[in-house]
Amino acid sequence: MNETLKKAVILYATEDLKKVMEFLGSLSKPTLISTLLDLLTVYFNDKNSSKLRELTTLWLCGFEPSFEKLGYNGYRMNFATGKIEHCEVKPQNTENPKKKLNGGGSFNDYTPERFGQDLKENPTVLCSGFANGKLIYIFEFKFECLKDRLQSLLNKRFPNLKRSSGEYLRSASFSFKDYKECSNLRLVYLRENWEEFGEYLSKELINYFKRQKNEKH
Secondary structure, three states: OOOOHHHHHHHHHHHHHHHHHHHOOOOOOOHHHHHHHHHHHHHHHOOOHHOOOOOHHHHOOEEEEEOOOOOOOEEEEOOOEEEEEEEEEEEEOOOOOOOOEEOOOEEEOOOOHHHHHHHHHHOEEEEEEEEEEEEEEEEEEEHHHHHHHHHHHHHHOOHHHHOOOOOOOOEEOOOOHOOOOOOEEEEEOOOOOOHHHHHHEEEEHHHHHHEEEHHOO
């Protein structure tokens, strides 16, 4: 992190807005641009927070973020039905070609009760993939597409889907193979130069993106 960004962060946390504005106003345009780029780089690659990756995915798909602690990540009006449509966002990011993007995500601290609620609500799921903070793709599909995968994981963790209070499935993970045959699957976004990021992608995703490209020509 450069020294200008460090100073701006400390000032924002410790001083009033007037002093922050004075400091930012004293910076040249190139310095401001460099500082903002550094800030974006840090937080798009933050391993402890996926907030910027989540917001980018939501906005590109026409959803607005929901700031409730419990519930789904975003919502939008479905004008065809006149109802509010909720969504879950599962952004992946990798900085290591050995840890390839696989179109997947996970539901953390998952329970049979939450699974039943999700099946009933059937929210939209948005799976996005980032490499070094750069967005490569976004898949959109309905939660029901993950039914078999999640039910299998829950059954292994909780026989007959019965659990004791305080018990959770810490990570109910899935990948592209678990929803690739879904009839409502949509590739909402694919980076134009995605092939330049091929070393970060699983073979299954590469083959799928190539087929999509060929079908358009």
